[in-house]
Amino acid sequence: MDLDFTAEEQAFRKHVREVIRGELPREISDKVLQGRGLTKEDIECWQAILNRHGWLATTWPAEFGGPGWSVVERHIFNEECALASAPRIVTFGLVMLGPVLIKFGTKEQQDHYLPRILDGRDWWCQGYSEPGAGSDLAGLKTRAVRDGDTYVINGQKTWTTLGQHANWIFCLVRTATEGKPQDGISFVLVDVNSPGVEMRPIKLIDGSKEVNEVFFTDVRVPVTNLVGEENKGWTIAKYLLTHERTNIAGVGHSTKDLEKFRKLAAEIERDGEKVADNPLYAMRAAELEADLEAMRVTNLRLLADASSGAAEGHRSSLLKIKGTQIRQELQNLYRSALGSAAALDADDLSENELAVPVEAARAAPVYFNHRKLSIYGGSNEIQRNIVAKELFRE
């Protein structure tokens, strides 16, 4: 047994780290570190940098523009990005649609859309959830009715992340109502600027605006925008849900967050004691660090299995549950460590007037924002159901 990365992998990490630290603009990484909002330009800037290195579409095969990395290399890359406080890649085009087109799309669709994802001409968002159907995709109601060479779409999508920046949306729509609810769903690409598409931001608990509602009123879409077969969209949805999710645990982010906590705890004093020396904080941090170290290895074990093609699907659900628990607990601890200072909505104040360390100023809003981790991407309850189904299979 050998937990070490190979010499090549270690060299890869060194190279990646140097490039990221060299190229990532400080003002962007500061925003990420401090939990402040990123602009569209910030994200485009970073994605353009990665694209220049051919590191943007890390899960695509080399012939479509991917870097041709192993799952381990991808893992190392993701970890280094998190440790450097790089912005998260916008996954909808790069991690979701791209692989779908590569697996289910026509040659024309691949040739047209994939390069535009890479060079940033198209910003994709996702139209999956509906107001009445969150984790239960089979219940979705948005209709697409065939009219000659076009579909006419009516309905509503929601929780569309960063839709405000997008010019394209991929949607699951109902194209038939007979048979099982999973049947009759199709996967369709829609130009956001089509007449009848309306995007409305949803303000979140922390005041951020990162998700949207999307309304479709008689939106006409050419049938060539169908991906895969009509009424077989469920297959694509399932493909994406069980698609390789070895990065789902967010170990890099948790590592960074623990580091942030330790730095803060060593700085701030409460009632005559550094938070780092307060045994109640110190024990929680020590135990969380043990959990994280275990999670790191759990993740590597799954990576190793994925490398050899032996990964079981339900184990990525375990990664998601425990990984998000650790991330949320770290946010919790970080917020708590600030004591009364966490109550200030510090975006209102200029830095130098505050008694709060600048990187901690948004601790509470970021904590609230991170509650989403256990809700989206299949809530942790859904993940538990998936694992239970596997465990209690007859």
Add this chain to the structure above:
Amino acid sequence: MDLDFTAEEQAFRKHVREVIRGELPREISDKVLQGRGLTKEDIECWQAILNRHGWLATTWPAEFGGPGWSVVERHIFNEECALASAPRIVTFGLVMLGPVLIKFGTKEQQDHYLPRILDGRDWWCQGYSEPGAGSDLAGLKTRAVRDGDTYVINGQKTWTTLGQHANWIFCLVRTATEGKPQDGISFVLVDVNSPGVEMRPIKLIDGSKEVNEVFFTDVRVPVTNLVGEENKGWTIAKYLLTHERTNIAGVGHSTKDLEKFRKLAAEIERDGEKVADNPLYAMRAAELEADLEAMRVTNLRLLADASSGAAEGHRSSLLKIKGTQIRQELQNLYRSALGSAAALDADDLSENELAVPVEAARAAPVYFNHRKLSIYGGSNEIQRNIVAKELFRE
């Protein structure tokens, strides 16, 4: 609002405390304190003492030999018994069957059985659970077939607590198989010494023998031993399940256990530090104490409601869940505080050879034994179901 007990109640507590401390033999309270097993004689001795004071059947109306106490006085009495490390009353005759006979029994049954419960001539045990039906009483299978003036009983009961000491058992038996499973159940009294009754002890996880299996093979019981109507035993079972359970939280026991923990923690040293000064133990103890203090008030609130007849049934389920959680956590903490010394099965050693404090010697077995608290009397899962049913009622 007034949390204090009245002057009368306080005088009552003082009196009860003095009598208990004066009368309870030290060798018996030591056994209770140290978690060592009680003999049949120990229990009989203590119950005879209480009976001499008229304090044994605390829930019976005065005309049947109860002390005529209010729910608050009963609560105070129970608490004082726990704090004095008195043996628990054997509840089957006194708390379960007695009230059932008083409510459902004939005058003859009352006149015959109640005095014999009080003076200890009869030791009752309970035949409810069956191997195939634990919390789900409707599924029970033990049959009683009418044959002239007798029932002929065949079947098996289990988890019969202290059955080894009993000469009588009350049973739920199936007298009809038509209709709903709850119908067709009857409540019958059986002489344990009847031909065909066999009692086999079940050894528990901690090595103790306090529960039994009971086998019935063609056991003949006069029909006069039926309590209430034939096929209406479910009504009696429900009566007992929802019967006043204001003592279910075990607040007195937890108070005693916390006191025991604090005493132990102040005595034993580990790696240069008293356990009491170890912040990780001290915090857990402090938080458990807060939980217990809240539980104490929660219990008093329910008592007050019970006094005014306003208690909601599902709230006693909440008492049971939280009360047993606290009790189990205290056992957990106590066991942990002992460190490596808890691993010794100390009954094997004479006291003076041990490095373990004598009252802590059985900490681990007692901890394991107390896991039953969340299982019996309707498991905590069943209690949660009961509360949920109330909460989510349309």
Add this chain to the structure above:
Amino acid sequence: MDFRISEERQMLSDMLRRFWGNDPMLEARNAAVYEAPYQVPGVWAQLAELGVFGAFLSEDEGGFGGTAEDVVVVFEEAGRALSAEPLLGQLLVMRLLAGLGRADLLEEMVAGATRGALAFAEPALSVDLSRTAATAARRGDGWVLNGRKSAIYGGPGADVLLVTARTDAGLGLFLLRDAPLIEAAMVDGGGIAELVMEDLAAECLAEDAAPPVEAALDLGRIALCSEAVGAMDMLTAMTVDYLKQRRQFGRPLASFQALQHRVVDMVMEGEQARSIVIRAMASYGTPDQARHVAMAKNLLGRVAPHVAEEAIQLHGGIGMTWEYPGSHYAKRLVLLDHQLGDRRDHALRLMRMCAPDAGAVSRPVTARTPESQTA
């Protein structure tokens, strides 16, 4: 033993519930309290009319209440309504001024014409007043203050600021008007301020006010805990309602046992929270005050954030939205633990009280047992 509240308090409670108890009020709240002036226009005056501030004083002091029980009644309703009005600051200041016999100011405060806030916390001071770093010094006939104060709840717009600072005699209490506050919104709504003092002239109210400040803060903690109880009740009820209405996989979410059991735990924590508040309230002013208040703040600091997190999770996405009232309740329930000392601060208080050398190993079974009363 009697857990009923008095008729007068029940009337106050009912009045407040009627006043606050409707959705448009919550909408107005969310529209107003996340930016200056951090209050819903007009509400403060109406609270005065309803007698809320009179409830903070005894009859001798010019009110009709003044006990911990009155405070609990008011704040539970504030919690149910998710009010972000600066009641806490007003309470703390009124109790301190009452102790000092400042009838002049109190009369204005009862009427709602004057608002107060207390500046006791500092960037490195949470609950241990002996760590106060700000200093007061005589300058001519008066006093000047130096240092930094933080977490001044209700600071923005307050007419009267009471400030703690070290004097030769102990912990002095000072009065400021028109203090140069740095103002901000709280993450869960309402105003908060910091104060940088550089030779700031102030009126000295007392050269050592440590015991009354401690007492006021403990009462403030009871108030916060009661507020949490009200907010938890509401958020749990909202969660139950949501699970009943919302269907997934063809059945109501309420029918999923795993979710049911988690809601039962929320309800149980709500009951425990209510109980510990009752205990702290009943102990207020007795030798058990510090211990029971610390227990209450510790217990609420554990269960209120848990209820908040569970409510968000059980709601799913909708619980994450600004538009849904539950999200604001959740924020309040979490941020409460950041005020007047958190779960861990109060655990440390308890640990100190329970340490073997603190002589508090065994405890009375009830608030006052016969023994302890005769002792």
Add this chain to the structure above:
Amino acid sequence: MDFRISEERQMLSDMLRRFWGNDPMLEARNAAVYEAPYQVPGVWAQLAELGVFGAFLSEDEGGFGGTAEDVVVVFEEAGRALSAEPLLGQLLVMRLLAGLGRADLLEEMVAGATRGALAFAEPALSVDLSRTAATAARRGDGWVLNGRKSAIYGGPGADVLLVTARTDAGLGLFLLRDAPLIEAAMVDGGGIAELVMEDLAAECLAEDAAPPVEAALDLGRIALCSEAVGAMDMLTAMTVDYLKQRRQFGRPLASFQALQHRVVDMVMEGEQARSIVIRAMASYGTPDQARHVAMAKNLLGRVAPHVAEEAIQLHGGIGMTWEYPGSHYAKRLVLLDHQLGDRRDHALRLMRMCAPDAGAVSRPVTARTPESQTA
């Protein structure tokens, strides 16, 4: 990166699983290990034949293993089988004797002819060897020991006892035969002993053996954690099986979502436990050893008792019975936390390592990052 184990170790693992892997063996275990001699007759010799003790030594030392990985393989199978054989004492003594080059004794131990146990713990000493109170003094040509030793795992019936005691040079290590042990059963089965030493003559093996004893104990902790992983696996599987078979209210218990979700958490904790053991095993002998071993023992000290408690609860009454094998697994999983330092002892170890002045604030991302390797 490769998580597969070597072919040789896989063979050892398979052999042990076959040897132990049947119910009658467990019955024999429960009949034998709760009273003297606390072992299943004949098993020890068979373990020697299977090569278990050889796996504790390298080829140089007279075995065919000797790494943490070998130890992990053996103890995971012991955990799965719930073996109460005194493997831990044997391991600790063999590693210490190997460091001292005592080939004579080791040969007998590999063959299973000699059994060893280590007496390092004391009533007030858990993990901090510097607190050792027992003393050693020269007497004539030899040494005599004074003091009290406790928690000697596998003490009953051991042929060789190694004892730690303070010398002028540090922590001495001494050898005893026919020590006057006070013997008892462990609550979860197996033998344990205490030792009272009053001018007890002993052979001195080393006048300061603190580092090797620390190393042996850390290896023992890895062994215990691996044993816990095996036992958790088994108990969780038993729970799954039980829930599938058992019906209540007309349906299998396995169909109740609240129970399902709790089993998922047990499985998740099992995965995390396995991972931290792998980490500790891989760090053994590196500068990260102490930190990763402390993490492992802390994590197992949290999750193993939780799995035990959940398993009992989910089984209901049957899980409380002596007859049901699961109850003995549950006992083992709880008692493991009482051996070689518990969850809190190791949390304190970690806290000391992570304290700001310990200079361990930031940590490498992987076992060996390029930087740390070149450093």
